Amino acid sequence: MSAGGPGRPEDSSGDAPGGNSAPDGGVYEWYTRGLELLRSGSAAAAVQLLARAADAEPASHSIREALGRAQFGARLFGAAADSFRGIVEEEPAEDYARFGLGLALSRMGDFEAAVEHLALAAAMRPDNKDYERALRHARATLASRR
Structure with a gap:
């Protein structure tokens, strides 16, 4: 785990993470986009997508682990x-x-x-x-x- 900084997703086709409406796609897309953001050093943006995915699939250890990694990277x-x-x-x-x-x-x-x-x-x-x-x-x- 590394301490990543805040960032914005490069894909601007959907709503911005943290906006009032859901981002494009479903849980799997949120998860994979969140992982991409985390890998690119945008931990704070990844938190937004991964938190949405974790809310939708609370039993998924993979999603919750990725969320924990993103939160750690965002210094949360x-x-x-x-x-x-x-x-x-x-x-x-x-x-x-x-x-x-x-x-x-x-x-x-x-x-x-x-x-x-x-x-x-x-x-x-x-x-x-x-x-x-x-x-x-x-x-x-x-x-x-x-």
């Missing part, structure tokens, strides 16, 4: 934590959702909870260097604050 860390937490509560073995939750919690300054989730993610996927690096950072920060 509390919202990102909520998105990832919802996935973790439904599926405790979702290592990426635990990782996202841990990162969001660390950005919010809750390093104890961050370490808990990052440690679980790292234990589930010991080969993932990003998980291990984030865990080391959160543990070091927590230790320095004690």
Whole structure:
């Protein structure tokens, strides 16, 4: 996850995200356009489309994960934590959702909870260097604050 900045969608054929009416297309189009915006660094615009998709399909872990990534990229860390937490509560073995939750919690300054989730993610996927690096950072920060 990287901290993306706000941006506008390049496709101006539909309503602007955040407008009063629904953007063109359906849930799948909102999801794929949201992912494209996220990949291009327009996290804030992606949040708008992905939030609409998540409202329409609240049971979709893929959509909610993408929404959490976009929220994180838009520096909406509390919202990102909520998105990832919802996935973790439904599926405790979702290592990426635990990782996202841990990162969001660390950005919010809750390093104890961050370490808990990052440690679980790292234990589930010991080969993932990003998980291990984030865990080391959160543990070091927590230790320095004690």
